Amino acid sequence: DQQVKQNSPSLSVQEGRISILNCDYTNSMFDYFLWYKKYPAEGPTFLISISSIKDKNEDGRFTVFLNKSAKHLSLHIVPSQPGDSAVYFCAASVGRSNYQLIWGAGTKLIIKP
Amino acid sequence: GAVVSQHPSWVICKSGTSVKIECRSLDFQATTMFWYRQFPKKSLMLMATSNEGSKATYEQGVEKDKFLINHASLTLSTLTVTSAHPEDSSFYICSAKQGGNQPQHFGDGTRLSIL
Numbered sequence: 001d002q003q004v005k006q007n008s009p010s011l012s013v014q015e016g017r018i019s020i021l022n023c024d025y026t027n028s029m030f031d032y033f034l035w036y037k038k039y040p041a042e043g044p045t046f047l048i049s050i051s052s053i054k055d056k057n058e059d060g061r062f063t064v065f066l067n068k069s070a071k072h073l074s075l076h077i078v079p080s081q082p083g084d085s086a087v088y089f090c091a092a093s094v095g096r097s098n099y100q101l102i103w104g105a106g107t108k109l110i111i112k113p
Numbered sequence: 114g115a116v117v118s119q120h121p122s123w124v125i126c127k128s129g130t131s132v133k134i135e136c137r138s139l140d141f142q143a144t145t146m147f148w149y150r151q152f153p154k155k156s157l158m159l160m161a162t163s164n165e166g167s168k169a170t171y172e173q174g175v176e177k178d179k180f181l182i183n184h185a186s187l188t189l190s191t192l193t194v195t196s197a198h199p200e201d202s203s204f205y206i207c208s209a210k211q212g213g214n215q216p217q218h219f220g221d222g223t224r225l226s227i228l
Contacts, residue, residue: 034216036219041122041204041221041222041224042221042222043117043119043206043207043208043219043220043221043222044157044206044208044219045219046216046217046218046219049216089156089157100159100162101159101217103156103157104156105155105156106156
């Protein structure tokens with residue numbers, strides 16, 4: 001049973017426009033969520049996180065929105081840049097110590113020049 | 114800050130040999146380190162979690178005698194794939210975490226190819 005789902009395997013966005021990556025979860029016990037970015041043959045890089053006490057967290061071009069009632073979160077990147085082309089993973093945990101992360105399958109983001 | 118170094122980045126070896134992968138936190142002390150495996154076009158699969166000075170906790174289906182984990186210090190964990198076979202070929206990634214609310218920080222992974 002996949003507790004964290006990223007239903008779009010890939011997404012193509014024009015440079016300069018907004019990229020919106022989506023993630024759904026099923027476990028209502030999750031209360032801490034993270035987004036990681038991964039280039040081929042490299043480990044994931046932490047981008048941004050949000051705890052369930054918030055519904056929005058912003059860091060530069062990256063904003064994460066959390067809708068607890070819908071068990072849905074999204075990552076917005078604006079404006080999108082060519083260097084943003086990568087695979088983006090959503091991860092969730094129970095407890096803010098994010099001791100054990102449950103990962104989505106990832107969404108490959110392609111930024112078109 | 115929060116740099117994790119993983120070595121080697123790529124290894125090719127014959128079937129039956131053992132391979133050791135090192136994971137080091139370079140600028141912080143990692144109370145916990147994690148070992149993941151990634152299959153092509155799949156998500157990260159957690160293999161085991163290790164705390165410094167104690168035995169690793171393995172996920173269901175992961176053979177602890179096959180994948181030996183040692184976490185001897187707060188900056189170093191090793192994964193040894195014993196008697197490796199072609200089906201062990203994969204991308205192995207480690208992560209390290211400080212205590213509290215700090216996120217996991219990942220190494221760049223090791224591409225293991227068993228011939």
